Amino acid sequence: MKVMAQIAMVMNLDKCIGCHTCSVTCKQAWTNREGAEYMWFNNVETRPGVGYPRRWEDQDDWHGGWRRTASGRVVPRLGGRLSTLAKIFANPCLPGMDDYYEPWTYDYDKLLSAPAGQRAVPTARARSQITGRTMDTIEWGPNWDDDLGGSMETLDTDPVLHQMSLRVSKTIEDSFMFHLPRICEHCLNPTCVSVCPSGAMYKRAEDGIVLVDQDRCRGWRMCVSGCPYKKVYFNHETHKAEKCTLCYPRLEVGQPTVCSETCVGRLRYLGVVLYDADRVDWAVSRPDETALYAAQREILLDPHDPEVIGRAAANGVPHSWLVAAQESPVHRLIHDYELALPLHPEYRTLPMVWYIPPLSPVVDAVTASGGDGENHRVLLSALSQMRIPLEYLAGLFTAGDTAPVERSLRRLAAMRSYLRDVFMDAPGDEEIPAAVGMTGQDMEDMYRLLSIAKYDDRFVVPTTHSELPRGLARLEGCPIRGLDDDAFFPTARGKGRHPSIPLQVLR
Incomplete structure (x- = not known):
C-alpha cells in the first residue's frame, strides 16, 4: 500500500443557481491577458446541452481519456507513441475556434466619445478579440446553452442523451435544466500527462494538482486532445498549453480556490483525500464501466485507520495533511454519506472533482398529483419518476448505473423529510433515515455540512508549511x-x- 494525498473538490449541484460568479472571478484571476481570451478554466454549463467546447463529451470525435484493450491493458484513446508522433504536426482531434467560440468585446469608446445632441443613437458593436474585425452576429459562446435557456437548438445534440438513448420532453411544463460547473478534474490517472510528448504536463506528488511546466511545453497540443474534459487550452500568443491550476498559490497558504471563495451558493467543498497509489492501475482497468465508480471509491482510504496513518507517515505525508484528511468534508461526502459522484468515470482518468446530483422539485410534483408530499414513503418512491431522469444523471456521473444516483438522491430527500419534523419541534422519525441506511444523527450532521457549514468546515486545506496551521x-x-x-x-x-x-x- 502506497498512501498518497490528493486535494479534491465536491460541488453540490442542488445549490448551483448558474450565476457564473465562479467563472468570472477565475477569468479575472488567471486568464485576463492576451492569448487567453477564449479560455475559461471554470465554466458553468446548462444541462441538457452540448457544453464548452461544443460536444466535449463525444470521445468518438475527440479521442480523449483511456480505453481498455481486449488484453486488459488501459491505453490512451488518442493512440500510442507512434500514433502520437504521426499526428504531432497535424492533429485532427483538436477542437477548433467554432467549437470554443470567437471571443469578442464591444466598442464602448463609441458610446463614451459620442458627441452630445447627435441624431443617431450611438451603439457599441461587437468586435473580435482575435482578428479585431467587427462581428455582425454572435453565433456561439462559452455559456451558450445557458443563454438559450436549454432551448431545442442544442438539446437534441447533447451527447449524454445519445449515450443513454434518452428522449426527454420538450414541453415547457415537463422540461428540465440544471447547472454543471466544471474545472480541471486533476485526475489520479490523467491522460493529458501521459500523451504529452515533451513531458511538460505533470502531477505534483505532494497534493495531486496537475500543472503545465511552461518552460518545457513546446505547444504540441496533444494534451488538449488527450484530456476528455477538454480543460487544457492553447495560448496562441505564447504557444504554450494552459489549464486550471486549482489556485495552488492560495492552497499553499491554506486558502481555498478563487471559484470556491466567491461561490454565491456556497456549493463547493475542498479537502484532502488519501488514496492507494498502488491500486490505481487496478481501478482504471475494470472491464465493466459501471464498476469504475465503485473501484474509484475503493482505492480511497480511511484516514482514521491506524495502518493507513502509519503507511502515510512512512511515505512522507505530513502530519498536518493527515489531520486535514481526517477532517475533510470531501471524504465525508464521498465515503461516509455516499452523496458525491465523479464526472464521467468511464473515461478511466479517476477524476477528483465530484458532484452531488441535483434533486428535482419532487415535493411539489407529489403534491400536485394529489399525494402527500410530507410523507417520506411517498417522497422516496417518487424519486424514480423525477423531472430530471435518473438515467441522464447516471450518464453523467456513474457510467449509466442508476443505483448510486438513486441512493444519493434518496438520502437528500430523506434528510429534508427528517429535518422538517425536527424544525417543527416534533421528534425525528428514525424510520426515515433507517430507510436509506443512516441514523438521525447522520441526517443532522449531513444537514449541517450541506446547509449551514461554516467557512472552515467547507474548506479544510492544509498549508504547505506544517508549522503554520490552517x-x-x-x-x-x-x-x-x-x-x-x-x-x-x-x-x-x-x-x-x-x-x-x-x-x-x-x-
Whole structure:
C-alpha cells in the first residue's frame, strides 16, 4: 500500500443557481491577458446541452481519456507513441475556434466619445478579440446553452442523451435544466500527462494538482486532445498549453480556490483525500464501466485507520495533511454519506472533482398529483419518476448505473423529510433515515455540512508549511492569551516533527 494525498473538490449541484460568479472571478484571476481570451478554466454549463467546447463529451470525435484493450491493458484513446508522433504536426482531434467560440468585446469608446445632441443613437458593436474585425452576429459562446435557456437548438445534440438513448420532453411544463460547473478534474490517472510528448504536463506528488511546466511545453497540443474534459487550452500568443491550476498559490497558504471563495451558493467543498497509489492501475482497468465508480471509491482510504496513518507517515505525508484528511468534508461526502459522484468515470482518468446530483422539485410534483408530499414513503418512491431522469444523471456521473444516483438522491430527500419534523419541534422519525441506511444523527450532521457549514468546515486545506496551521493567518498577529506552550503543542514536544495546533484551539 502506497498512501498518497490528493486535494479534491465536491460541488453540490442542488445549490448551483448558474450565476457564473465562479467563472468570472477565475477569468479575472488567471486568464485576463492576451492569448487567453477564449479560455475559461471554470465554466458553468446548462444541462441538457452540448457544453464548452461544443460536444466535449463525444470521445468518438475527440479521442480523449483511456480505453481498455481486449488484453486488459488501459491505453490512451488518442493512440500510442507512434500514433502520437504521426499526428504531432497535424492533429485532427483538436477542437477548433467554432467549437470554443470567437471571443469578442464591444466598442464602448463609441458610446463614451459620442458627441452630445447627435441624431443617431450611438451603439457599441461587437468586435473580435482575435482578428479585431467587427462581428455582425454572435453565433456561439462559452455559456451558450445557458443563454438559450436549454432551448431545442442544442438539446437534441447533447451527447449524454445519445449515450443513454434518452428522449426527454420538450414541453415547457415537463422540461428540465440544471447547472454543471466544471474545472480541471486533476485526475489520479490523467491522460493529458501521459500523451504529452515533451513531458511538460505533470502531477505534483505532494497534493495531486496537475500543472503545465511552461518552460518545457513546446505547444504540441496533444494534451488538449488527450484530456476528455477538454480543460487544457492553447495560448496562441505564447504557444504554450494552459489549464486550471486549482489556485495552488492560495492552497499553499491554506486558502481555498478563487471559484470556491466567491461561490454565491456556497456549493463547493475542498479537502484532502488519501488514496492507494498502488491500486490505481487496478481501478482504471475494470472491464465493466459501471464498476469504475465503485473501484474509484475503493482505492480511497480511511484516514482514521491506524495502518493507513502509519503507511502515510512512512511515505512522507505530513502530519498536518493527515489531520486535514481526517477532517475533510470531501471524504465525508464521498465515503461516509455516499452523496458525491465523479464526472464521467468511464473515461478511466479517476477524476477528483465530484458532484452531488441535483434533486428535482419532487415535493411539489407529489403534491400536485394529489399525494402527500410530507410523507417520506411517498417522497422516496417518487424519486424514480423525477423531472430530471435518473438515467441522464447516471450518464453523467456513474457510467449509466442508476443505483448510486438513486441512493444519493434518496438520502437528500430523506434528510429534508427528517429535518422538517425536527424544525417543527416534533421528534425525528428514525424510520426515515433507517430507510436509506443512516441514523438521525447522520441526517443532522449531513444537514449541517450541506446547509449551514461554516467557512472552515467547507474548506479544510492544509498549508504547505506544517508549522503554520490552517486558520492561524486570520488571527492577524494577535496572540492567544491564557494558553501555555504545552496547550499549543500537546503532541510536538520531543517527537521530531513540526508542531500542529489543534483546530479546536483556533475555534
